[in-house]
Amino acid sequence: MAEPEKERQGTALFQSSDEVVFSAENVDQMLKYFCAILFAPAPPSDVPDIVKLNSTTQEISNALLGCRKALQMAKAGDFSYKVEFKGFLGGALKALQANLNHVTWLTRRVAGGDLDQRMDFMGDFSDSFNAMVEQLTSTLSELKHKQEDLESLAENLRREVEVRKNMEERLRAEEERWFLAVQCSRDGIWEIDLETGKPPYYSQRLLELTGMKADNIPCVRAWPKLFHPDDHVVLQLFRKFLSNGDLPSSFELDHKLLCADGTYRWFWTRGMLLKNPVTEKPMRIIGVTADIQERKEREERFSHRATHDVLTDLPNRVLFDDHLKNSVEFAKRNGSHLAVIMIDLDKFKTVNDTLGHYAGDILLVEVANRMQKSIRESDLVSRFGGDEFAMILAFGKNEWQSITKALRRTIDSLKKPISIGDQQITISASFGICICPEDGDKPNQLMMLADEALYHAKSVGRNACAFWKPNKRYNVVRFTS
Amino acid sequence: MQERKEQERKYLFSWDLLGNLEVGRPNLGKFTRVEVYRLMQFTLRDIIESKFGTEEADKVFYEAGKLAGQFFYEHFLTKTDDVGEFVKMLQNTLKEMKIGVLRVESMTSGAEKITLTVDEDLDCSGLPEIDYETCVYDEGFISGLLENFTGRRYLVKEIDCWCTGDRTCRFTADMTAD
Numbered sequence: 001m002a003e004p005e006k007e008r009q010g011t012a013l014f015q016s017s018d019e020v021v022f023s024a025e026n027v028d029q030m031l032k033y034f035c036a037i038l039f040a041p042a043p044p045s046d047v048p049d050i051v052k053l054n055s056t057t058q059e060i061s062n063a064l065l066g067c068r069k070a071l072q073m074a075k076a077g078d079f080s081y082k083v084e085f086k087g088f089l090g091g092a093l094k095a096l097q098a099n100l101n102h103v104t105w106l107t108r109r110v111a112g113g114d115l116d117q118r119m120d121f122m123g124d125f126s127d128s129f130n131a132m133v134e135q136l137t138s139t140l141s142e143l144k145h146k147q148e149d150l151e152s153l154a155e156n157l158r159r160e161v162e163v164r165k166n167m168e169e170r171l172r173a174e175e176e177r178w179f180l181a182v183q184c185s186r187d188g189i190w191e192i193d194l195e196t197g198k199p200p201y202y203s204q205r206l207l208e209l210t211g212m213k214a215d216n217i218p219c220v221r222a223w224p225k226l227f228h229p230d231d232h233v234v235l236q237l238f239r240k241f242l243s244n245g246d247l248p249s250s251f252e253l254d255h256k257l258l259c260a261d262g263t264y265r266w267f268w269t270r271g272m273l274l275k276n277p278v279t280e281k282p283m284r285i286i287g288v289t290a291d292i293q294e295r296k297e298r299e300e301r302f303s304h305r306a307t308h309d310v311l312t313d314l315p316n317r318v319l320f321d322d323h324l325k326n327s328v329e330f331a332k333r334n335g336s337h338l339a340v341i342m343i344d345l346d347k348f349k350t351v352n353d354t355l356g357h358y359a360g361d362i363l364l365v366e367v368a369n370r371m372q373k374s375i376r377e378s379d380l381v382s383r384f385g386g387d388e389f390a391m392i393l394a395f396g397k398n399e400w401q402s403i404t405k406a407l408r409r410t411i412d413s414l415k416k417p418i419s420i421g422d423q424q425i426t427i428s429a430s431f432g433i434c435i436c437p438e439d440g441d442k443p444n445q446l447m448m449l450a451d452e453a454l455y456h457a458k459s460v461g462r463n464a465c466a467f468w469k470p471n472k473r474y475n476v477v478r479f480t481s
Numbered sequence: 482m483q484e485r486k487e488q489e490r491k492y493l494f495s496w497d498l499l500g501n502l503e504v505g506r507p508n509l510g511k512f513t514r515v516e517v518y519r520l521m522q523f524t525l526r527d528i529i530e531s532k533f534g535t536e537e538a539d540k541v542f543y544e545a546g547k548l549a550g551q552f553f554y555e556h557f558l559t560k561t562d563d564v565g566e567f568v569k570m571l572q573n574t575l576k577e578m579k580i581g582v583l584r585v586e587s588m589t590s591g592a593e594k595i596t597l598t599v600d601e602d603l604d605c606s607g608l609p610e611i612d613y614e615t616c617v618y619d620e621g622f623i624s625g626l627l628e629n630f631t632g633r634r635y636l637v638k639e640i641d642c643w644c645t646g647d648r649t650c651r652f653t654a655d656m657t658a659d
Contacts, residue, residue, distance in 0.1 A: 086610075086646030094641055095649045098598040101586035114565035120572070121582055121600070 016054055026050035030057060037064040063089060074100065103129070115140065187290040192220060194282045209267070209291045211260030228256035228264050247273045247282065254292060266296035309383040311361055312368035320382035320390055324443045327380075327392055331436055339403045340446040341391040342432040342454040343371075346462040348387035351425065359420045363427065370413035375406055389429075390450075407431070407465065411479060428463035428479065430454060439468050496552055512579075515603060522604070522618065543621035550625020558626075564592055567630050579603070586651070592631055595654040597623070598641075602650045605643045614642040616650055627654055 014022040022030075029048040036044040043065060051057040063085040070081040070093050079097040083090050099122060106129070109117045115137045119126040182189050188206025202214055218225060221242060227234045234255040241247045250272045256264040271287030307319035315323065327338050345367065352360040364387070371381045371389060380392045391410075395402045411431075417424040432454025440446050449468045456474045457466035467475040487493055502511050530538035557574050561567050572583045582600040589595075600606070604616050616639045624637040637654045641647035 088648075091646055091648035094647050094651070095600075098584065098586055098649050098651060101596070102584035102598070105585050105587055109565050109568075112565075114563075114569075116569045117565060118569070118572075120576060 016056070018053075018055060020050065020054045022050065022054075034060070034064060037061070037068055043068060059085070063087075066090075067093060070097070079104070110136065185288075187288045190287055190289065192285045194284060195276075206289055209289070210257060210265075213260075216260070226258045228258070231255045247271075247285065249273050249275075254296070265291060265293045268292045309368075309385075312365050312383050314368050314372065314389075315380060315382045317382065317384050320380065320384070320392070321443065323380045323382075324392055324446070327394055328436055328441060328443055328446070331394065332441060336394060336396050337399075337438070338395070338436045339391070339393040340434050340436065340450045341393065341407070342447075342450040343389040343391065344430050344454060344458060345387035345389075346428045346430055346458075348427070351427070355420060355423070355425075359423075359425075362420050363418055363425060366418045367414065367427070367429075370416075371410055374409035374413050379406065407433075411465075430457040430462045431465035432457055432468065433465065434468040494548060494552070496556055518603060539617045542617040543624075546618040546621025546623075547625035547628075548621075549618075550622040550627075551629050552625075553622070554626050554629035561630075564588070564630075571626065575599075581606075581650075591656075592627070593656040595627070597652055597654070599650045599652070600648075602643065605650060608644045610646050611644045613645065614639040615644045616642055616652075619650065620652065623652055623654060631656070633657075 013024055013027065016022065026048065027050070030050050033044055033048050033051060047061065051061050066081075066083055066085055067089060070083055073079070073081045074097070079100045081097070083093045083097070103119065103122075103125075106117050106119055110133055115133055118133065119129045122129075182203050182205070185203070185205060188209050189201075189203040190206055191201040193200070200217075200220060202217065207214060224235055224238055224242075227238070229235075233253055237247070237251065237253075250270070252268075252270040254266060254268050257267045259265050267289050269287055269289045271285055273282055274284045274286065275281060276283050307316060307322075308314065309316045324340065330336065331338050345364075348360065348363075351363055364383070368381070368383060368389070371391070375381055375391065375393065378394060382390045384390055391406075393403050393406050411429070414427060414429055417426045419425075432450045432452065434440065434446055434449035434453060436446055439449050452472075453466040453468040453474055456472070457464040457476065460466070460476055460478070464476055464478040467477075469475060526538055526542060529541055533541070557578075558567070558570050561570070568583075568585055575581050575583050581602040584598045584600070586596040586598060587594075599616075599619065602616065602619065604619050608615065620637040620639055624635045627633075627635045627637070634657045635654045636657050637652055639650060639652050641649060641651035643650060
């Protein structure tokens with residue numbers, strides 16, 4: 001192609017193969033048009049005729065416009081412009097579109113969670129993209145581990161909650177069972193909280209048993225007032241507890257308790273001390289208290305019956321033997337004395353035979369009463385059976401006279417007539433006496449000696465008192481009717 | 482062309498026909514030059530075209546590429562249902578075997594329509610501009626791969642080619658109603 005002559009503007013500079021004439025004017029127009037495509041904010045609206053007429057300029061124009069349009073769309077993120085022109089520029093543009101579309105697709109895949117995707121052969125862009133995905137993978141992996149940790153934690157928490165829930169349900173069931181047991185129990189239940197100092201708990205049943213009201217129960221420190229002064233075991237236990245908090249881990253005892261009506265009743269109490277497993281300090285005392293008044297009374301009745309004569313209510317032989325044994329020991333220890341006296345009513349059989357056994361029983365009861373009244377409280381009179389009685393009279397070193405006085409009171413009391421129905425009956429008695437420790441210091445021995453002396457008193461005509469002496473040289477005192 | 486029955490065939494393809502290269506080429510190894518591959522493909526195409534015409538030659542190459550794609554998928558790729566994993570695996574394998582640089586431009590969610598490019602293509606990159614797309618074998622190859630992956634048939638068409646002045650080979654793959 002010949003070079004256009006710049007200096008000859010307005011005239012033909014060049015004629016192309018398709019016979020289009022290029023003048024200085026239309027070349028200038030064409031260049032301005034191409035500059036406008038390349039540099040102006042908006043593409044030129046009119047295409048110069050010179051561009052339209054020539055196929056080469058037309059091709060350049062289309063390529064530049066296509067390039068401009070493709071770049072404009074790409075700038076806005078749209079890589080879909082169809083590049084129609086071939087060659088290096090069109091190929092490069094298509095490659096650019098393809099690469100950017102590929103990046104878009106890859107990014108979408110990564111955003112969708114496909115972290116295996118990588119970009120190849122795109123220089124720093126590939127490196128940066130791949131580094132970003134690897135960092136993302138690493139971060140996600142960390143997050144996944146943390147999520148797994150959290151899930152594990154959540155699972156543990158869920159299990160813990162489940163365990164606690166089950167525990168709470170069990171506790172609720174236990175509590176309900178406990179409540180019902182307390183409600184149904186005939187025994188009273190109580191609890192002292194040693195750690196918090198909260199007021200003690202008393203079950204309703206305990207209040208019913210004692211007749212007390214919760215408001216009126218004295219504080220724990222004043223509880224000793226509620227126990228019977230003779231309940232030494234309870235009082236000692238309680239005082240020890242109040243002074244240093246010391247208590248056995250469990251205890252069980254019978255005791256009397258002052259009830260609201262002012263009377264003492266027998267109760268049975270079983271308590272348990274709960275300690276703090278860590279500090280070993282006492283935490284709570286919990287216990288059960290039952291009313292055993294009737295049982296105690298029954299036991300006392302049985303006990304009395306076992307040691308007393310049914311007819312006269314005097315101590316029987318069992319209690320007499322026990323008392324004698326204790327009295328002998330006491331006398332030995334203290335250098336005191338005691339008289340063991342065996343007594344038989346004279347001709348009592350005649351009363352039974354003539355007046356009947358009922359009358360005989362009345363007589364025995366009256367004799368027993370009189371004998372009981374004749375002696376001191378510390379002395380003992382016992383009925384062995386039938387018309388046989390026995391006495392133990394204790395006296396000090398220089399109180400020989402007291403024995404004589406007691407004996408005299410007894411004899412005198414028997415002398416008075418006894419009314420049985422409309423009859424007045426007088427009865428006498430024979431006495432055999434031995435002295436401890438002068439005559440002997442063993443219970444059986446003393447009983448035997450007193451019995452020997454009684455036998456002698458009866459043998460000399462009854463209504464007499466024989467003091468045992470060695471070699472059967474009894475001192476006999478005969479009574480007058 | 483008339484299809485022949487298998488029992489009448491002499492050259493029925495099987496993977497074993499590729500031979501044991503470790504035994505057979507202990508010193509030269511598995512690789513040869515791209516020119517050798519292209520020499521064989523283009524001379525073969527020349528003769529087929531001369532004997533059966535351009536259209537038949539293209540059909541032969543598309544079918545052969547498809548058969549190759551199916552065997553390639555079976556022997557070099559691991560079966561997967563995940564499209565991302567499939568693309569990644571294919572990219573890596575094509576790159577490692579120096580067949581080309583595969584890039585996906587777009588893909589519908591069910592892989593019904595895919596646009597992909599192959600840079601540095603074994604078949605055509607660097608060829609002179611001849612004003613027609615030449616990667617018919619690649620088209621068949623890609624359709625064979627996609628059919629084995631999805632279990633559906635694809636029509637693959639090259640829309641840009643090095644030979645037509647573009648610097649990258651762009652293919653569209655459309656799932657067809659079977």
